[in-house]
Amino acid sequence: MKRLCMILVLLPAPGLADDCRDHVAALFDGGALDPFATPPHALETTTYGPDGVVRYVYHGRIETPVRMVGGIDGGTMALIVGNDSWMGPSLDGPWTAAPNMVPADHEGFVRTQTAQKVANLDRVDCAGVVDLDGVPHEKLEFFTKTDPNEAVGGAWFGGMNTVYIDPETGQVARWDTYDSVAHYQADPSPDRQVSLRRYDAEISVNAPD
Secondary structure: OHHHHHHHHHOOOHHHHHHHHHHHHHHOOOOOOOOOOOOOEEEEEEEEOOOOOEEEEEEEEEEEOOEEEEEEOOOOEEEEEOOEEEEEOOOOOOOEEOOOOOOOOHHHHHHHHHHHHHHOOEEEEEEEEEEEOOEEEEEEEEEEEOOOEHHHOOEOEEEEEEEEEEOOOOEEEEEEEEEEEEOOEOOOOOOEEEEEEEEOOOOOOOOOO
């Protein structure tokens, strides 16, 4: 009986788990996890292998989910504005028109994926306030994924996420992704992606002249 009581204490209360899931879901709708509610920002995503060694680094500037530029260091950069695409050697170009890289209804596509991520939330944990680089942040953990989408050949992706939200700004400071899966990769990836955001209201992503 004593052992059973200990197990029951360790298990999360159903009501608390539901409250946590509702909290995370709400952040995808006008909150810190909603890509359309996120202010303009510079993004740095570092991908680490299972040995902790950096595999590659992505840099980008995002005004909105449909006005963004970015690419992997040392590679070709992609500029996307609405449904139009360009390619160039740096975040500042020069730009050459490229075949369309996004679905015809780009904004609708992103909004649909966001709704799917909410519907597919699982393994949600609201860890409370933790220290991140000496500053208190709200820590959230969850698994989510998109659904297969015929507009992009049935592609889907998902994984575990650890998100740190700055309570002073209400915005994501760091977003880690790991155990990633996708339509081309059923087994979870051993890599870990660490994304850092620097918010800047002056960031503007426009089509080249």
